[in-house]
Structure formats: structure tokens, C-alpha cells
Amino acid sequence: MRHIRFGAAAAATLLALSLAACGDGSGDGGTGSAGDSFDIAFIPGVANDAYYGSVACGIQAVAAKSGSTVETQAPKSFSPTDQIPILQAVIAKKPDVIIIAPTDSKALYAPLRQATSQGIKVVLVDTTLEDPSLAEAEVSSDNVEAGKVAAQKLVELLGGRSGSVLTVNLSAGVTTTDDREKGFAEGLASAPGLKYLGQQFSNNSVQTAASIVSATLAANADLTGIFSTAAFNTEGAVAALRSANAASRVTIVGFNANPPGVQQIEDGTVAAQVVLKPYDEGVAAAEQAINALTGEPVTKQISTGAVVATKDNLQTPEVQKYLYSFDCPAA
Structure with missing residues (x-):
């Protein structure tokens, strides 16, 4: 999206x-x-x-x-x-x-x-x-299941670190992203040491997503993870963490296998992207x-289904064939 x-x-x-x-x-x-x-x-x-x-x-x-x-x-x-x-x-x-x-x-x-x-x-x-x-x-x-996969990957990436976790969602009433948050919340519920702050809506605005993350950082010094349900939110989250010099201590898991989302994995600003x-x-x-x-x-x-892309597996065939593109596969 x-x-x-x-x-x-x-x-x-x-x-x-x-x-x-x-x-x-x-x-x-x-x-x-x-x-x-x-x-x-x-x-x-x-x-x-x-x-x-x-x-x-x-x-x-x-x-x-x-x-x-x-x-x-x-x-x-x-x-x-x-x-x-x-x-x-x-x-x-x-x-x-x-x-x-x-x-x-x-x-x-x-x-x-x-x-x-x-x-x-x-x-x-x-x-x-x-x-x-x-x-x-x-x-x-299956966006509920994909949200659970995102939660599992975030917990794995945090490696036992404790702290608060935020979801930045698009807008209420979008079935796919609503389901992603639902699955993520369910998947995170059993993770020890992590406090779920719930979701906030960017209403499809990169700037609003950035403001949400900036405000959450100011109010929660222990913010350790961000789940982004779509690319708008990820872009805003990346910008906010960069501005606050917090990128090294807050891990982002997003939903974007468009070229900019792939670039975020390659440059390390996003730890993982769920690839549909x-x-x-x-x-x-x-x-x-x-x-x-x-x-x-x-x-x-x-x-x-879905796969999860990280820097470690980005070049594998299983991930490469599902990266989003306007170029149709050859016959």
C-alpha cells in the first residue's frame, strides 16, 4: 500500500x-x-x-x-x-x-x-x-497470521531485551492492516518482558507516522520495538528514529517489499519486512x-501466505521471487 x-x-x-x-x-x-x-x-x-x-x-x-x-x-x-x-x-x-x-x-x-x-x-x-x-x-x-509472524520475528530480533512496543497502523477500517495488528497483538501477548502500547493510526500520512513515533519516544524511554503495518508508517518511523538518534536501540519490523522497503533492509534502517x-x-x-x-x-x-525478509535472506530465491514489482515475470 x-x-x-x-x-x-x-x-x-x-x-x-x-x-x-x-x-x-x-x-x-x-x-x-x-x-x-x-x-x-x-x-x-x-x-x-x-x-x-x-x-x-x-x-x-x-x-x-x-x-x-x-x-x-x-x-x-x-x-x-x-x-x-x-x-x-x-x-x-x-x-x-x-x-x-x-x-x-x-x-x-x-x-x-x-x-x-x-x-x-x-x-x-x-x-x-x-x-x-x-x-x-x-x-x-492471511494477514492475521502474517501479523503473528511479524511479532515472532520482532521477539527473535530483540533477543530477550525488554521494553515497550508500538504498532503504527494506517487507518481504521482497512481490513488487511486491521488484521495485521490483530495478529501482531496476539503474537506479542506471550512475549516476556515486552509491554505492548497498542496501535496508533497515521491515516496514510508519513508525517503523522513520524509524529506518532516521536511522541512515543518522548513518553516511553524504554521503547524497543515498532511494528509498522504498511510502508507509509515505516517511512515515518525511520525518519523519527533517525531524528532522535534512536535507530540503534529501536527495532522496526515492517510490511513492505516494494523497492524502498527492500532498500530499508539493505541499509539496516528496518530489521525485517513481512513479504506477502x-x-x-x-x-x-x-x-x-x-x-x-x-x-x-x-x-x-x-x-x-507470506515470507519474512531480512538482510540475511534477502538474496535467496524464496524471497526474491516475491519482491513487489511492476515488471511481470517472463512467460
């Missing part, structure tokens, strides 16, 4: 080029046949985000098998205010299916219900809705979308 700073138009161009580069790349399943050609609309959570670039590559890999087209339109920020007008414009074009990462679990329900009432099928990817019954399928990472599998999400979402359109059986809920 990282909004890398270059324009949305440039991101759309880059994403279009990356999808073209996918050619006839194939996914993990055999969904669709040469006679099944559909118009697929993909609406990610935000533009300029390599995570969603990887999701798009997975969608295109499956779509290419049936000659289906994929049109991607992304909001400039991760917010329903920016996403809903794009969704409404897409509905007006009447694609066969919309694959979408809702930016709010409640606010996106009504416009998506409008889509389904017009016969447009909906598949949810990455994030979901409070009431997902309107969707053909939900495809997401967005390409696999895109493949599964497109497979279920085409199954729904062709009358094949649909799997209503699909969860993909």
Missing part, C-alpha cells in the same frame, strides 16, 4: 507497459479456454505501488490465456474518496468483471452493489468488505473471476 511519489498518470503508463510485457505469461491454474474472452477491470488500492503492480501481473497472466483484456485504473491515494469515483466510471463502461482492492470495508459496499445489480461480477483482492457476500470471491493474504505474495493473489483473483464468468466452480475464499 505504498504510494511512491510520482504521478498517477506515469504510474498508469508504467503499469500498462508492465502488463504488455507479460505477453502470454501463465498463472498457476488452467482457468479459461481460447474461446473465453472477457473485459476485466482491475482497481487497485492506490497508484504507484509495486505491490499492486505484482497483483496486476498475476491477473494479466491468467487473462492472457483466454485473450481477455485487462484495464487498470488506480486512485491517487489509498482512500474511498479517490477510489469510489474511479469505480463509478468503471461501472459505466460495463466490464464483465471488476477485480478490486476496496480501500474501506464499508464505504465501497454501496457502489459495488451497484455494479452487481447491473450484472457485473465482482472479485475482491488484497482487501475485503465488512459484508463480502456480493462478491464472487475474496482473495487475500501479491502475484499469487492476482492469479487466484483472475482465475476465480473467469470461473464465475464461465460457470465453472468458484472458490469463495482464498488465502495466500
Whole structure:
């Protein structure tokens, strides 16, 4: 969910080029046949985000098998205010299916219900809705489990040190990051010597995340760990620790395998990043979308896994193949 700073138009161009580069790349399943050609609309959570670039590559890999087209339109920020007008414009074009990462679990329900009432099928990817019954399928990472993995990794990295731990989250109502915090809190509960300070919300702002961490440092001299649920928060946390000369005593575990997140591992400002599998999400979402359109059986809920990247394993194939990118894998 990282909004890398270059324009949305440039991101759309880059994403279009990356999808073209996918050619006839194939996914993990055999969904669709040469006679099944559909118009697929993909609406990610935000533009300029390599995570969603990887999701798009997975969608295109499956779509290419049936000659289906994929049109991607992304909001400039991760917010329903920016996403809903794009969704409404897409509905007006009447694609066969919309694959979408809702930016709010409640606010996106009504416009998506409008889509389904017009016969447009909906598949949810990455994030979901409070009431997902309107969707053909939900495809997401198991974010509760991934949050637990993040807690385990932080405890391991702290090596028995005691102190306070803070979560910096995005905004309430984003299902993925809410689940990450839930899993993290559960995973940290049994860790001896660590006091969990709970979560604070940056509302998608790097500056707010930095202010949260600065204030927490001032109020808690024993702050020893930070869990960041998304890239905005990690960037702010890194800046705040650097400004306070506290980077050497506070360990950050984040959720970002975009290029800047990889760089944070390489330069040591972040100890570990939880890496999800967005390409696999895109493949599964497109497979279920085409199954729904062709009358094949649909799997209503699909969860993909995660790995943890550190400086020690960053160059291993198991981690490298899941780093987020706009460059689609070769066929």
C-alpha cells in the first residue's frame, strides 16, 4: 500500500507497459479456454505501488490465456474518496468483471452493489468488505497470521531485551492492516518482558507516522520495538528514529517489499519486512473471476501466505521471487 511519489498518470503508463510485457505469461491454474474472452477491470488500492503492480501481473497472466483484456485504473491515494469515483466510471463502461482492492470495508459496499445489480461480477483482492457476500470471491493474504509472524520475528530480533512496543497502523477500517495488528497483538501477548502500547493510526500520512513515533519516544524511554503495518508508517518511523538518534536501540519490523522497503533492509534502517505474495493473489483473483464468468466452480475464499525478509535472506530465491514489482515475470 505504498504510494511512491510520482504521478498517477506515469504510474498508469508504467503499469500498462508492465502488463504488455507479460505477453502470454501463465498463472498457476488452467482457468479459461481460447474461446473465453472477457473485459476485466482491475482497481487497485492506490497508484504507484509495486505491490499492486505484482497483483496486476498475476491477473494479466491468467487473462492472457483466454485473450481477455485487462484495464487498470488506480486512485491517487489509498482512500474511498479517490477510489469510489474511479469505480463509478468503471461501472459505466460495463466490464464483465471488476477485480478490486476496496480501500474501506464499508464505504465501497454501496457502489459495488451497484455494479452487481447491473450484472457485473465482482472479485475482491488484497482487501475485503465488512459484508463480502456480493462478491464472487475474496482473495487475500492471511494477514492475521502474517501479523503473528511479524511479532515472532520482532521477539527473535530483540533477543530477550525488554521494553515497550508500538504498532503504527494506517487507518481504521482497512481490513488487511486491521488484521495485521490483530495478529501482531496476539503474537506479542506471550512475549516476556515486552509491554505492548497498542496501535496508533497515521491515516496514510508519513508525517503523522513520524509524529506518532516521536511522541512515543518522548513518553516511553524504554521503547524497543515498532511494528509498522504498511510502508507509509515505516517511512515515518525511520525518519523519527533517525531524528532522535534512536535507530540503534529501536527495532522496526515492517510490511513492505516494494523497492524502498527492500532498500530499508539493505541499509539496516528496518530489521525485517513481512513479504506477502501479491502475484499469487492476482492469479487466484483472475482465475476465480473467469470461473464465475464461465460457470465453472468458484472458490469463495482464498488465502495466500507470506515470507519474512531480512538482510540475511534477502538474496535467496524464496524471497526474491516475491519482491513487489511492476515488471511481470517472463512467460
